Amino acid sequence: MQNRDQSEAEVALAPRSDPGHEHEAALIGRIRSGESELFYELIRPYERRVFVIAFTILRNEADAEDTAQDAFLKAFKYLGQFRSESRFSTWLIQVAINEARLRLRKSHLEIMRPIVDQENDDGTYTPRDFTDWREIPSEALERKEIREKLVEALGSIAQKYREVFVLRDVEHMSIEDTALALGISAGAVKTRLLRARLMLRDLLSPGLEGVWMGHSQILKGTKPWS
Amino acid sequence: MDGSFPDSKGDKTVVVKCEDVWREISNYFEGDLDPALKLAMEDHFVQCTGCQSVHDGMRNVIELYGEIAMFTLPAGFHSRLRGRLSDQVEGHKISRRAWLVSVGVTGALAASAVCAAALDRFVPRPLSEMGQPARRLPERLVAIVDGGKKFHVPGCPFMHGKYHMVTPEEAVREGYTPCIRCMRDALRSAGNVTPDFEGEERASSATVEE
Numbered sequence: 001m002q003n004r005d006q007s008e009a010e011v012a013l014a015p016r017s018d019p020g021h022e023h024e025a026a027l028i029g030r031i032r033s034g035e036s037e038l039f040y041e042l043i044r045p046y047e048r049r050v051f052v053i054a055f056t057i058l059r060n061e062a063d064a065e066d067t068a069q070d071a072f073l074k075a076f077k078y079l080g081q082f083r084s085e086s087r088f089s090t091w092l093i094q095v096a097i098n099e100a101r102l103r104l105r106k107s108h109l110e111i112m113r114p115i116v117d118q119e120n121d122d123g124t125y126t127p128r129d130f131t132d133w134r135e136i137p138s139e140a141l142e143r144k145e146i147r148e149k150l151v152e153a154l155g156s157i158a159q160k161y162r163e164v165f166v167l168r169d170v171e172h173m174s175i176e177d178t179a180l181a182l183g184i185s186a187g188a189v190k191t192r193l194l195r196a197r198l199m200l201r202d203l204l205s206p207g208l209e210g211v212w213m214g215h216s217q218i219l220k221g222t223k224p225w226s
Numbered sequence: 227m228d229g230s231f232p233d234s235k236g237d238k239t240v241v242v243k244c245e246d247v248w249r250e251i252s253n254y255f256e257g258d259l260d261p262a263l264k265l266a267m268e269d270h271f272v273q274c275t276g277c278q279s280v281h282d283g284m285r286n287v288i289e290l291y292g293e294i295a296m297f298t299l300p301a302g303f304h305s306r307l308r309g310r311l312s313d314q315v316e317g318h319k320i321s322r323r324a325w326l327v328s329v330g331v332t333g334a335l336a337a338s339a340v341c342a343a344a345l346d347r348f349v350p351r352p353l354s355e356m357g358q359p360a361r362r363l364p365e366r367l368v369a370i371v372d373g374g375k376k377f378h379v380p381g382c383p384f385m386h387g388k389y390h391m392v393t394p395e396e397a398v399r400e401g402y403t404p405c406i407r408c409m410r411d412a413l414r415s416a417g418n419v420t421p422d423f424e425g426e427e428r429a430s431s432a433t434v435e436e
Contacts, residue, residue, distance in 0.1 A: 036315045040308065047304060052297045061300055068303075069310045076314055127248060127280045147296050154291075169291050175256070194252035200291075201283035 024088045031079060039076050046089055047072075049171050050096045056166040057100035059155050067103050071096040086180060093173075093181040097163070125195045127202060153203040161196035164189055169197070242266040247277045251284055363394035364409065370397050382408030 027042045043050075050071055055064035075082075075095050082091050154162055167178040168189070175193075179186045240262045247267055253259050254267055271278045368377040369389040377397040378385040384407050392400075 039311070039315050047307065048297070048299050051299055051303065055297060065300060065303060065306070069307055072307060072311060073314055076311065125248070127276075127283075146290075147294060150290060150294065150296050165291070169288055170296065172292065190253065190256070190258075194249070197252055197255075197284050197287055198248070198280075200287045201280070204287060204290075205283060 165196035376405040379408040
């Protein structure tokens, strides 16, 4: 397992040769040479992602927007320090995470404990609910109430699980890039991801009187989307 | 509940319990499992409704969060961001231009300073703040007093102390300026312009000479 983590880390640190990476590297070079207005083009694909990770940590839209702006400003200021052996997007997410955590500490919001705060990563998490989950109707995904419940459930798990889950399962970053962005090992990412997924499954389980069923006015049956 | 399957080498049997499934279920969805373990888990799902529920639930969670547009940017986010960045990004560009201008100005100033220094080497600063350097020099030796500021014609009443004779060029090189009293005639004969002397005279008349 350790060898696998090491090899993943090596892969993540290896120079990227995909066209998107090369295009970004060229953009960064031109920005450093004085074409600073190209910074807008460089960050455009990542505006939403930076906002999402800031919102994931801060759980407040206004704070998340301010933090995202601060992160982009800092990225522009310190673009000269960016090392091109990693992805720009990963570096940018690192900047955003640091900014969000800093704001969180300043605002003392961390004293608000999550509803579901589990033990250490080493501890095992046992699923609480085993009722049947049927297939999700596609129209359910369109319902605003469903989205709100997903956000609510996500906000109720501990920050360290929330960060990993959002980067991997919402933003679809790779395990390796998630590990780089958060400054943890790939193994830790997998452990936290497992726990985050299991906790969210329990929170959203149709058989429990948890976040999902306990506060919903729209769900009459035993399934969230029935 | 157990699920047994030979591993990828075919020489061992992978035994899967519910706890193993819960521990590996996330890796199962990542596709990060040994094929034998994966088959053993799938066999276990068929037999164990509880683990099948865990499997279905986790799959739904991944699909829900992965597919739904859960987070949308606030209206006007992009324009506000651009507005916030413009001072830095576009200001940065202006400052680069300003930097180039400032480099040019600095260079010009430095060149001026170098020229001035070079000139100083050839036109020494007068010892007397009020004195004017001689533009034309008399064609005879002049008298200077150590610690004085003017060069004189020997016998000038405004010269005090022991003097010695030097060439006018040496006197000028050392910063001496002509005494407007005794040197008037000598400098006039050498071609200096009268107003310069008059100005010098007005200025120096209010001071005590040497």
